[in-house]
Amino acid sequence: MFDLSTNALFMMLLTGLQMGSIYVLIALGLTLIFGTLGVVNFAHGALYLVAIYLAVSINDAMGFGFALILVPAILFVLGVAMERGLIQYFYNRPHTDQILVTFGLAIVIQEVLKWFFGANNIPFAIPSWGNGIIMMHEWFPFLEGFVVYPKWRLILVVVSIITVAAVFALLHLTTFGLVIRAGMRDPEMLQFLGVNINRRFMIVFGLGSLIAGVAGVFGGPVTQVSPEVGMHLLVPSFLVVVIGGMGSLSGAVLAGVLIGMAQSFTAHDINLSTIIVYLITVIVLLVRPRGLLGAKGVFE
Amino acid sequence: MKMQQGFFERNRSVFIFALIALTMPFWFPLIGGYSGLDTKIMVFCIFVVGFDLLLGYTGYLSFGHAAFFGIAAYTTGLMLKGFSDNIIPAIIVAVIVSTLVSVVIGLLTLKRTGIYFSILTLAFAEMFHSMAMAMLQQWTGGENGLTGMPTPMLFSIKMQGDAVFYFITFVAILMFYVAKRIERSPVGLMMRAIKCNQTRLEYTGINARKYKLLTFVISAAYAALAGALMVVYEPFVGHEFLGWHQSGEIVIMSVIGGVGTLVGPMLGAAFMLYFENVLSVDLGEQWLLVLGMIFMVVVIFMPGGFMEAVSRLQARFTQK
Numbered sequence: 001m002f003d004l005s006t007n008a009l010f011m012m013l014l015t016g017l018q019m020g021s022i023y024v025l026i027a028l029g030l031t032l033i034f035g036t037l038g039v040v041n042f043a044h045g046a047l048y049l050v051a052i053y054l055a056v057s058i059n060d061a062m063g064f065g066f067a068l069i070l071v072p073a074i075l076f077v078l079g080v081a082m083e084r085g086l087i088q089y090f091y092n093r094p095h096t097d098q099i100l101v102t103f104g105l106a107i108v109i110q111e112v113l114k115w116f117f118g119a120n121n122i123p124f125a126i127p128s129w130g131n132g133i134i135m136m137h138e139w140f141p142f143l144e145g146f147v148v149y150p151k152w153r154l155i156l157v158v159v160s161i162i163t164v165a166a167v168f169a170l171l172h173l174t175t176f177g178l179v180i181r182a183g184m185r186d187p188e189m190l191q192f193l194g195v196n197i198n199r200r201f202m203i204v205f206g207l208g209s210l211i212a213g214v215a216g217v218f219g220g221p222v223t224q225v226s227p228e229v230g231m232h233l234l235v236p237s238f239l240v241v242v243i244g245g246m247g248s249l250s251g252a253v254l255a256g257v258l259i260g261m262a263q264s265f266t267a268h269d270i271n272l273s274t275i276i277v278y279l280i281t282v283i284v285l286l287v288r289p290r291g292l293l294g295a296k297g298v299f300e
Numbered sequence: 301m302k303m304q305q306g307f308f309e310r311n312r313s314v315f316i317f318a319l320i321a322l323t324m325p326f327w328f329p330l331i332g333g334y335s336g337l338d339t340k341i342m343v344f345c346i347f348v349v350g351f352d353l354l355l356g357y358t359g360y361l362s363f364g365h366a367a368f369f370g371i372a373a374y375t376t377g378l379m380l381k382g383f384s385d386n387i388i389p390a391i392i393v394a395v396i397v398s399t400l401v402s403v404v405i406g407l408l409t410l411k412r413t414g415i416y417f418s419i420l421t422l423a424f425a426e427m428f429h430s431m432a433m434a435m436l437q438q439w440t441g442g443e444n445g446l447t448g449m450p451t452p453m454l455f456s457i458k459m460q461g462d463a464v465f466y467f468i469t470f471v472a473i474l475m476f477y478v479a480k481r482i483e484r485s486p487v488g489l490m491m492r493a494i495k496c497n498q499t500r501l502e503y504t505g506i507n508a509r510k511y512k513l514l515t516f517v518i519s520a521a522y523a524a525l526a527g528a529l530m531v532v533y534e535p536f537v538g539h540e541f542l543g544w545h546q547s548g549e550i551v552i553m554s555v556i557g558g559v560g561t562l563v564g565p566m567l568g569a570a571f572m573l574y575f576e577n578v579l580s581v582d583l584g585e586q587w588l589l590v591l592g593m594i595f596m597v598v599v600i601f602m603p604g605g606f607m608e609a610v611s612r613l614q615a616r617f618t619q620k
Binding site: 101 | 411415427
């Protein structure tokens with residue numbers, strides 16, 4: 001057993017939270033789209049890819065402030081366009097067709113970005129206010145000695161918490177959210193009640209894409225900016241959605257943090273850390289096939 | 301006499317395939333294909349035929365068949381290196397190992413519906429990929445791949461050039477015939493029933509899970525055989541063999557060709573490899589982009605792939 005001091009434990013928890021933040025942000029969009037539209041979006045990683053490349057370009061050209069506002073906005077428009085232009089024709093087709101077409105789209109987006117920006121990693125300059133480190137021992141008196149953490153990674157955690165809170169507030173405190181939640185339960189009934197569900201589906205897709213945009217702006221410096229990142233993040237994010245329960249937002253948050261923690265706590269052992277995510281997936285599937293917080297009757 | 305005619309009639313597509321495949325060394329260079337690419341096409345024909353049994357007949361879309369291909373390839377490589385340069389024991393052990401792995405993965409992934417299945421197969425393949433890159437590095441060679449195999453031998457025949465082509469083509473024809481037999485068998489009927497309406501099938505008292513697992517394992521065995529033959533064709537195993545690119549390629553081949561037809565995916569495999577290796581010279585770096593677009597167009601407008609195009613054209617001509 002390794003020696004577990006208060007400091008080490010604190011750092012592991014923090015790192016786990018930070019790793020989980022990215023998964024949560026990407027899985028949130030995935031599960032939102034899946035829960036409402038029933039579409040498994042294999043192109044979600046590609047949307048994240050678009051976001052980080054846009055963020056780098058806008059950040060270099062106009063500064064971080066513009067990137068922060070423009071990237072999620074552009075991603076929202078892109079998501080809406082994608083839903084109107086492509087996904088809506090696939091609602092009545094088999095799920096495999098939806099997976100195939102979004103997979104094709106993911107390849108096309110990835111290759112276009114590779115064409116424009118090259119296959120290599122592009123440096124993402126963090127704005128000056130986000131650079132540097134934070135003296136954690138000044139904030140948390142129980143830590144012994146000198147403990148520091150990169151500032152940007154803490155900002156990422158805070159942004160994730162705010163995003164999750166905003167999505168929950170939108171879904172649980174507004175009428176729009178009420179309709180969306182009703183749509184997740186029973187879209188057919190909602191249409192009988194005269195609600196134009198298609199327009200809302202379109203907005204939900206845009207929202208999922210917007211969250212990927214937020215993830216790209218803040219996650220880009222942490223996950224690197226290269227064409228492989230999209231697919232690389234998509235697999236663990238899918239697992240987060242599966243572990244949390246397909247279509248369950250709180251499940252995605254819980255599972256995202258769980259996976260982040262698991263990776264952080266096994267980081268000292270390369271053999272264990274490469275398979276821990278899959279190990280957890282297998283255990284969860286065996287014990288709770290529906291996922292941790294999966295609702296009964298959702299795509300059984 | 302009548303029996304023989306029946307046999308020929310029933311297996312017309314196998315004979316046509318055999319004719320086209322065996323004459324390949326003569327006509328393939330004429331359309332720009334280099335020698336060796338025809339062998340690779342045959343390897344992937346085996347892969348996609350098995351994959352089509354799963355995707356085309358039961359409707360289960362696996363994004364992780366690279367796992368079985370790669371595991372078999374690594375096993376073959378290690379067998380050639382450490383046991384004997386004879387390919388027969390290497391192939392047999394590789395297919396057995398890979399098939400056993402597929403039983404475990406099948407049991408885990410087939411617990412849920414199609415969507416879960418796609419995601420989970422992708423995840424398991426990625427697991428094997430990262431294992432090959434990290435914890436099994438000393439056996440797999442990690443990033444550099446597995447090299448240093450002796451020239452594969454079929455007893456006393458060196459597996460190079462024409463010999464390897466005819467050997468692999470022979471196996472491909474045989475496996476296509478086996479797939480055709482499976483298609484016509486009661487198991488094939490069950491596969492189609494699963495795709496059609498699994499719940500209804502279960503109401504008739506049939507254990508659908510048993511047939512799903514069986515199909516999954518059969519298709520994994522095909523993938524494993526292809527993986528083993530890939531190493532016989534070219535004594536090298538790269539970690540990409542296990543990666544999602546490989547799984548994705550198989551999906552693209554099958555869909556472009558037309559799933560559920562067995563012939564279609566082989567057509568797709570030939571098209572894609574030809575496209576990747578011959579036509580890509582004119583397209584340069586962007587060949588994958590063009591291929592992705594072709595794939596999307598096929599999925600959107602022609603879900604039946606090339607085979608649908610063929611039957612549409614046929615229908616048009618016979619009507620006139």
